Amino acid sequence: MTRAQLTDEEWVFIEPYLPIGAYGPYPERLRQQFEGVMWRFRTGGQWREMPQEFGA
Template identity: 90%
Template sequence: MTRAQLTDAEWVLIEPYLPIGEYGPYPERLRQQFEGVIWRFRTGGQWREMPKEFGAWSTVSNRFRQWRDAGVFEALMEGVIAEAAKRGEVDLSLVSVDSTTVRAHHDAAGMHLDSDTMAALEKAAEEA
């Protein structure tokens, strides 16, 4: 079987984050389409190779783009983390923080400072 098969418990957590628009997706196909997106990224297969059981590949691909553009996956990730925290299942030992820093010219972010302020900042950076 090629189906991604979310468990019912997983689906209960995911479903509220998937918007239902005026013209679709139809609620009864929502899980099928979401599982199609999971299949695509789990297998690394092309959209056109998607098994028919997930629906038309073009529909699933379009749904993925709509969800991506609407920020659904970011909201889902935050929701899953919040739910795990509520259950006491967050393991911060798995968190990695990269402390690499790269200096950029002060104009790199569009910041405009007068020359006296810039000189004071550069002097402070050299002393640090």
């Protein structure tokens, strides 16, 4: 687990506030993608340096 990952309690609090469109499927990896974006902005690293645990 990296420092950018959320605890289950934090995710339960945040998830209802994420804007999910009325059309299209619900993102299967929403939490993984959200944590990847958090990693990017917390570290200032480049997208290509993102750890594999956050997906492609």
